[in-house]
Amino acid sequence: MKQFLFIQDGLGILSGDHLKSASDLGIPLVAVGLLYKNGYFNQKINGNGDQETEYNNINLYDLPIYPVKDEKGEDLTIYVKFPKRRLYLKVWQINVGRVKLYLLDSDIEKNNEEDRDVTLRLYGGDQEMRIRQEIVLGQAGVNLLKNYLKLNPTVYHMNEGHSAFLNLEIIKDIIKEKQVSFEVAKDIASSKTVFTTHTPVPAGNDIFPIELVEKYFKDFWPRLGLSREEFLMLGMKPNKELDTGFNMGILALKIAGKKNGVSKLHGAVSRELFGEVWPEIAANESPIEYVTNGIHTCSWLAPKIKELYNKYLIPYWQDSMYNDQVWQKVQNIPDEKLWEVHKDRKEKLLKLVKDNTTQRLRRSGYNYESINEIVSKLNPNALTIGFARRFATYKRATLIFKDLERITQILNNSERPVQLIFAGKAHPADKEGQDLIRYIHQVSMMPQFKGKIFLLENYNIAMSRYLVSGVDVWLNNPRRPMEASGTSGQKASVNGVINFSVLDGWWAEGYTQNNGWTIGTNSEYESYEAQDLADSESLYRTLEEKVIPTYYNQDKKGLSKKWIELMKNSIMTTGGKYSTARMLVDYTNNLYMPLCKLTKKYYENVDNVTAYNSWKKETYMNWKDIKITQVNNLDDITIDAGNNIEVACEVQLPNINVENINVEVYYGKILDNGVVENVSIIPMMLTQSDEETKTYHFKAKIELTTGGNYGYTFRVMPKHEMLLEPANLNLIKWITK
Numbered sequence: 001m002k003q004f005l006f007i008q009d010g011l012g013i014l015s016g017d018h019l020k021s022a023s024d025l026g027i028p029l030v031a032v033g034l035l036y037k038n039g040y041f042n043q044k045i046n047g048n049g050d051q052e053t054e055y056n057n058i059n060l061y062d063l064p065i066y067p068v069k070d071e072k073g074e075d076l077t078i079y080v081k082f083p084k085r086r087l088y089l090k091v092w093q094i095n096v097g098r099v100k101l102y103l104l105d106s107d108i109e110k111n112n113e114e115d116r117d118v119t120l121r122l123y124g125g126d127q128e129m130r131i132r133q134e135i136v137l138g139q140a141g142v143n144l145l146k147n148y149l150k151l152n153p154t155v156y157h158m159n160e161g162h163s164a165f166l167n168l169e170i171i172k173d174i175i176k177e178k179q180v181s182f183e184v185a186k187d188i189a190s191s192k193t194v195f196t197t198h199t200p201v202p203a204g205n206d207i208f209p210i211e212l213v214e215k216y217f218k219d220f221w222p223r224l225g226l227s228r229e230e231f232l233m234l235g236m237k238p239n240k241e242l243d244t245g246f247n248m249g250i251l252a253l254k255i256a257g258k259k260n261g262v263s264k265l266h267g268a269v270s271r272e273l274f275g276e277v278w279p280e281i282a283a284n285e286s287p288i289e290y291v292t293n294g295i296h297t298c299s300w301l302a303p304k305i306k307e308l309y310n311k312y313l314i315p316y317w318q319d320s321m322y323n324d325q326v327w328q329k330v331q332n333i334p335d336e337k338l339w340e341v342h343k344d345r346k347e348k349l350l351k352l353v354k355d356n357t358t359q360r361l362r363r364s365g366y367n368y369e370s371i372n373e374i375v376s377k378l379n380p381n382a383l384t385i386g387f388a389r390r391f392a393t394y395k396r397a398t399l400i401f402k403d404l405e406r407i408t409q410i411l412n413n414s415e416r417p418v419q420l421i422f423a424g425k426a427h428p429a430d431k432e433g434q435d436l437i438r439y440i441h442q443v444s445m446m447p448q449f450k451g452k453i454f455l456l457e458n459y460n461i462a463m464s465r466y467l468v469s470g471v472d473v474w475l476n477n478p479r480r481p482m483e484a485s486g487t488s489g490q491k492a493s494v495n496g497v498i499n500f501s502v503l504d505g506w507w508a509e510g511y512t513q514n515n516g517w518t519i520g521t522n523s524e525y526e527s528y529e530a531q532d533l534a535d536s537e538s539l540y541r542t543l544e545e546k547v548i549p550t551y552y553n554q555d556k557k558g559l560s561k562k563w564i565e566l567m568k569n570s571i572m573t574t575g576g577k578y579s580t581a582r583m584l585v586d587y588t589n590n591l592y593m594p595l596c597k598l599t600k601k602y603y604e605n606v607d608n609v610t611a612y613n614s615w616k617k618e619t620y621m622n623w624k625d626i627k628i629t630q631v632n633n634l635d636d637i638t639i640d641a642g643n644n645i646e647v648a649c650e651v652q653l654p655n656i657n658v659e660n661i662n663v664e665v666y667y668g669k670i671l672d673n674g675v676v677e678n679v680s681i682i683p684m685m686l687t688q689s690d691e692e693t694k695t696y697h698f699k700a701k702i703e704l705t706t707g708g709n710y711g712y713t714f715r716v717m718p719k720h721e722m723l724l725e726p727a728n729l730n731l732i733k734w735i736t737k
């Protein structure tokens with residue numbers, strides 16, 4: 001049986017859902033993370049709207065977690081080397097169904113006071129604390145699995161660069177066990193590693209100052225057989241000079257055999273963002289694919305909604321929910337039933353809003369009358385819009401307040417009232433994020449907005465369940481394209497809550513014209529201000545002209561047929577596709593299994609890898625000698641639609657085997673402004689070989705579906721059965737005209 005290792009970091013909720021679905025599907029996966037004793041912080045919002053952070057130790061006795069024991073029955077402790085000392089780690093275990101999650105804990109007596117805090121808090125310390133945490137996760141994590149638990153994972157899946165030091169640990173072990181060079185060990189490590197990037201901003205990747213990396217790794221790089229310079233370059237773009245920092249994302253990208261972003265759009269953004277890691281390859285062809293995030297559906301469904309699905313979908317629908325067919329039966333749910341359950345969820349949410357708001361304001365010194373003036377206005381019949389997520393500035397929580405006059409009109413229409421509910425934490429060091437919270441608080445206290453805008457404190461999973469099933473509309477307006485995927489909208493849609501969102505992250509592919517609404521366009525703007533203005537205008541207009549009229553288009557029984565149709569479409573179109581069940585199937589088929597097969601077929605045998613490594617070296621050396629020439633000249637051709645053309649080229653390969661290249665034709669339509677549109681790349685066939693002169697002829701047929709002016713060119717890419725992604729080698733040869 002194969003084992004997959006999953007190293008998790010702060011993307012806690014997604015990771016938890018990943019593990020649950022792996023368990024459901026029986027995928028043999030083991031996970032490693034850090035035991036943050038303080039958890040994330042508790043948030044309080046005071047009478048001024050300031051966020052206050054409160055750290056409490058989580059109570060381990062309240063959690064389904066227990067210490068792992070060694071052979072002698074003692075708590076298992078492992079260690080990792082720090083400068084002039086060892087850091088000891090106690091190992092805990094949580095069973096996530098059939099999947100085991102191990103958590104490392106530095107808070108034990110064997111460590112000095114400072115080291116005990118290494119796993120105290122997520123994002124709690126400075127950069128040195130951060131590098132220590134990442135050494136624990138990456139290096140101690142691998143050590144635990146291999147040497148203590150005696151698991152031998154076939155594939156290691158790194159989520160975000162935080163776990164990327166695991167590459168170094170794997171390579172070090174391979175060098176020692178198999179007595180091979182760094183280069184060969186690195187190839188083996190590549191065949192075992194998957195890297196998922198979760199953020200579209202460069203700052204989302206940890207970049208450590210060189211001095212810190214030196215401090216923690218100067219005794220380590222000799223064990224890899226590397227010089228200081230060679231080691232440091234592993235965390236840098238491949239330019240000549242040493243950079244100022246060691247980038248964990250780049251380390252992961254350089255080694256992982258398979259790499260992905262977390263939505264279709266984010267895949268494209270990541271290819272551009274990290275394009276410089278493969279300088280010879282055009283950025284849009286960087287070897288980064290995508291697997292769109294999802295949610296563990298059953299964990300996020302309100303119980304009564306789940307009962308409806310149990311009744312109206314096929315029996316055991318949960319077992320095949322990644323199949324879209326399963327969801328078609330949502331049509332059969334009677335409108336009144338769906339609406340009744342939704343109204344029930346809404347009432348439960350409004351009760352939570354009332355309690356949360358009352359508590360918060362009471363603590364800030366508001367008296368009974370002024371609190372009652374606010375919470376008594378909560379209206380179960382009003383169109384209710386929810387916005388809940390981290391208060392990071394790119395999510396633009398206050399966009400809906402861009403024009404206060406206009407939003408006043410919208411919220412205060414006595415016939416068609418609208419209420420807004422906000423919740424979310426800002427990073428404790430993010431002052432701008434905290435300013436957003438304060439601003440929302442202040443707006444909610446303006447006379448015209450009292451009892452119309454609610455700001456909840458301490459957003460967490462429990463509250464999230466109420467929000468994503470109890471509001472009518474889920475609002476999401478990030479600054480495109482900064483939202484890598486987003487998952488809370490997926491939680492909402494499967495509960496019949498309608499998404500109203502910027503076409504970013506998952507919604508850019510999830511939106512189908514009839515399952516919700518969009519905000520803004522796909523344009524790029526010259527300034528943030530221009531983007532905010534355009535997007536807020538679009539937001540208001542769609543609210544006024546579409547969302548509100550559809551909601552209030554109710555019959556005598558208070559049902560809006562159109563609205564319920566949207567709810568059903570929303571469930572049917574997203575229930576399967578945006579589940580972690582589908583996500584795990586994709587990861588397994590497209591990333592884990594190709595690596596497993598490659599390992600089984602080739603990489604378990606060191607001789608294969610050594611031969612492959614020599615082939616690579618020779619290919620790098622001889623690549624420049626490849627010559628491509630065009631055979632039939634069709635320059636500046638204008639073709640009628642429906643016509644086929646045949647193109648041919650001649651390739652000279654002085655020192656490279658013709659079996660080890662792919663020749664491709666690259667073509668597209670040239671518009672009047674010179675832009676090339678609808679680029680296609682198709683492989684060419686070998687038609688003629690002359691082994692003496694090492695000259696080979698290739699041809700391809702191009703089918704053109706539309707007429708116009710076309711351009712084309714030829715190129716050569718390396719090919720080898722042990723090479724998963726041709727672009728990984730950063731080799732490409734274009735025709736030289």
Ligand SMILES: *Cc1c(COP(=O)(O)O)cnc(C)c1O
Pocket residue numbers: 013389390459460461464465485486487488489491
């Ligand atoms: C789902 C969830 C998130 C993540 O939401 P995104 O839309 O992916 O930003 C964050 N916090 C809580 C409590 C959640 O339930």
